[in-house]
Amino acid sequence: MANVLEQLLNALALAGLLFLVSAGLSLVFGILRVVNFAHGVFYMLGAYLGFTTVALSGWFWPALLVVPPVVGAIGALLESSTLRFIYRRPPIYQLLLTFGLALILEESIRVLYGPTAKGVDPPPLLQGAIDLGGVLYPRYRLFLVVLGCTVGVAVWLFLRKTRAGLVIRAVAQNSEMADCLGADVVRVRTLVFGAACALAGLGGVAAAPMTTAYLGMGIGVIVDAFVVVVIGGLGSIGGSMAGEEE
């Protein structure tokens, strides 16, 4: 019984991280019709920037707030300087472009941080393990479960209850709707891409204390996220939540 609880919590903690990545991947496919190969690298970027923020400030919490917008801004910048020009081409060009971007970003991170993994300590509050009726369970993982649920609910509320969310859902369901958005379509794409990257960045920051920040973590996560997204149905954000259950 205790074992089942432990396995369940493990699955939830990982699913929380994976959700942050696959939700963005799904969102980008839904709105931009782009399979973003570089998405995992934004997750990695989040982890490394998280390391830097913790190193500079000595605190973990600011990283959770500061890093996602920064990653989102970098993503939006890349979208508007490269992807924006090739939406009319066959999908393979966009996929390969993001492949190229992934190479560039991954190597840039290596230049800046060196080849060694960067460890990030969890905040003191979340260090060590807690006794859950006979099971010693890491506090930080429990935090990941909570974080995953919170962000999941927040994204769901955003999509269901706000006007912007309505537009996004409409476009995701019917790609021709993008044309109806008229002049705004350029901005919507950039914002969605940026938001998706920010989610991935948040996932990266949250993952760092558990897995450390290391090169190749982006590639690892993107494969899992693809699986989640394909199982859940490409382009459906709710689907990527459901796909987590594995």
Add this chain to the structure above:
Amino acid sequence: MIPSRLWALAALVALAVVPWVLARHQLSLLTDLLIAGLFAMSLDLIMGYTGMVSFGHAAYFGLGAYASALVLLHFAQPVPVALLAGALLAGAVAVPVGWFSTRATGIYFAMLTLAFAQFLYTVAYKWRDLTGGSDGIAGVPKTALFWGGPSLTSPHAFYFVVATCVVVSLFVCLAVVRSPFGRALQAIRENERRFTSLGRDPRPFKLVVFVIAAAFAGLAGALFAPFRGFASPEVMFWVFSGQGLMMVIMGGIGTLVGPILGAMLFILIQEVLSSYTEHWMIFTGVVFVLIVIFLPGGLVGTARRLGARA
């Protein structure tokens, strides 16, 4: 404009003459470029002519490499036997994979081929008794050209084997894309629904071309194993599949010759840059991104457009 027959003739003469001009390491490099070119060209057959983007083409290169390595190492057969074995194994494995994958289209096809390729990679990685696992199979010899014939260990001899294979493969592929079958493939690429409504199910066509492309990739792999002297799971990894796609785009999708040049360019960039800096990946990435944005036709496509305009 110079007619393409003249270009072809010039290229053939150049391929025949360069070994006597080049230094030894340049000849090795050229052999390497040709093998990569054959791999990229085989990918273009499905990607450029049929519109099927495979994200797992490296698996067939790898299958060819392993088959060839095992034949040469354990049975000491002449090189052509190993080449045949490589092409056949890759083609044979592509039959069931293609049968499943061609049920999907577009990005789903890409993901399915990727999944199958990763599965094959895992098999190569884990079946240590046969494949040597992560260590691979080292010490693959360059045997003779035929039973009792002279050994191909000299760089020149092996270069000519590779060059012959690449040239013959190119002509075969050119003939295929110009045949009734090849024309049907291009119609599938252009408009699959229209194709269906004109009286044929596209799937058998896709399956056949998938198998042909895999066999040529297998041939490239079968040349690679004796040339480099080993086979290892890395050559089946999806990164290599992705690089294959990059080579095709850089050289010019749907031109067959373009991907060969694209592969050469890709490896040359890597070769030159990696002597200056270990951060060569960034530059390769930048060059690639620029080509995707500004030269969607790749080298050959752009050259043709300029030629047509002039």
Add this chain to the structure above:
Amino acid sequence: MRRRDFLKISVAGAAGTSLLAAPRYLRAQGPIKIGMPAALSGSYAQYGIQAKRAADLFSKDIKAKGILGRPVEFIFEDTAGDPAAAVRKAQKLVEKDGVKFLTGVALSSEALAVSAKCPEWKVLFMSTINGAGALTAKSFHRYFFRVNTSGPMGARAISLYLAESPMKRFFALGSDYAWGRDSAASFTQQITAAKKDIVGSDYPPVGTKDFASYIAKIRQSRAEGVYLALPGQDATIYMKQAHQFGLNREVKPIMEILELENMKAVGDAMVGAIGSSRYPFTVDTPKNKEFVKRFHELHGMYPDMFDGETYEGLEWLAQVIAKAGTDDVEKVIEAWEDSTYEGLEGPFLMRKCDHQAVQPGFAVECVKDPKYPHPIPKILATYPGDKVTPKCRTEEFS
């Protein structure tokens, strides 16, 4: 400026001074070239970079006198950890640059691929990093020399240590590829021979991000120690997670190799782990103290295992070339066989039968020391070379 030119300049000073000193006929022969097809990018870059750091220090040290009065030139090529690229780069070094000595290859798969080509190229391959037992057993040939402690030797050292420890029950966790499985098998064999129990084993795939289920399994097995043969990144992640689960307090982590890189990345969670070390920089010999000091002056850090092992290899190679009086590969091979060398950790002997350097083996523990910015390896036990080196051309111990 070309990077290669830049690298040459790092030895040009040596060339300048030594050329003046050298007789005219030697000058005409040009520098002694050592090719390093190393993984400088990609997931395994840290090993290639260690080799490069060692080479940088060595070229500084040898600057004044050179080898046989000739300057030494290192030529680096990046393999990105890919065996295909490694062979291509090695071939280029041999055919284009005329290199006669290859070293700095990081991965075993790369080493096996490159080494197999060396008899054809007639160049000497000096391993300073590669652990695969096969290199000096099944795949051995006369152009191959291994200066470093091999994987089986490391496993042997830690097994000898554990045989004397009070711990009785062990769990083996090896990465699911050649090195991980071989190490776990070798450990299992030796622990069983020492009349102790392996109570479980498992093989997580390379690149595992979540070790929670393995951690649960290890805890359930009630093992006293867990033997870990995980590559750099995976080991880092495992140690972090095991610490968070509180497992490290219950089950002693025993690392196949205990690297400084891991200690830096994991930090305090690593303290208490024991394992074998191919070269712990804390070895208390005058020669090593001197080396660590010079290394720290140049690079601003303490040397990791392959910094030390590669430096030893280069120094020994220089000594052998000097002894042979030529850089002719066949003569160097003859001169190297059965020769001895005073390494950083103690005496080395190059066995003629399989070209494995016989050298001391170490069991170490990761400890905190206020003198250092990160945890360091503390030596628990040192074993003489004849105890930790396998029988000739095998991976077995007597």
Add this chain to the structure above:
Amino acid sequence: MTPLLETRELGRAFGALQAVAGVNLAVQPMELRAVIGPNGAGKTTLFHLISGLLAPTSGRVIFRGDDVTALAAPARCRRGISRTFQITSIFPELSVLENVRVAVQLKAGDNFRLLGGRSVLEASEQRARDSLRLLGLIDRADELASTLPHGDQRLLEIAMAVAQEPELLLLDEPTQGLSPEDTVATVGVIRQVARERKLTIILVEHDMDVVFDLADRISVLHFGQLIAEGTAAEVRANADVQKAYLGGLD
């Protein structure tokens, strides 16, 4: 006389939506039949059901006396049903000639000639040229299909279908998006094709002038159901039809 094409209680539902319901059609050889109806009446769905691109949820399709309901689109095409699409459906990056030639080749067979096959190419090219001549596109044979003006692309699509020498030709709004002059020209071409090739044609059309000009008989669909059938005059006089159109035009 047995009809060339018959549908019996043919129906297709998309979830709760009954796009086509219980349609009984009988088209005689050499007849030119028009199917009309307001937007969303199920005309294109009916075409998909006849050509086999969609499987029916009820009823059957009988062609030349054989039940072809179970056959997929390619097989029905090979039996002699060729079609065009409402949204122009051609092979844009192939030449005009190649578009039509492939159409001939696909129907004729011998598609798996991997090498050579020159004779196959030449045989089908001859028929393709004939078809292009008939449709007045022969002068543009070597141009890329994507560079043709819209009207010519519509004609090209008809040329592809005609070149297959079908017995039954399904034309889905052939004048869609055409200027009045082009419409007149296209109507003339269709009439000529029907006469020269002795084709049976079913035509979906919005433009009533075209319909009344061309069709022998007219079938009217409304909400998926056949509400009237007859000659132009009969249909014009039908009260249900008037109601449907007036209701549909509010």
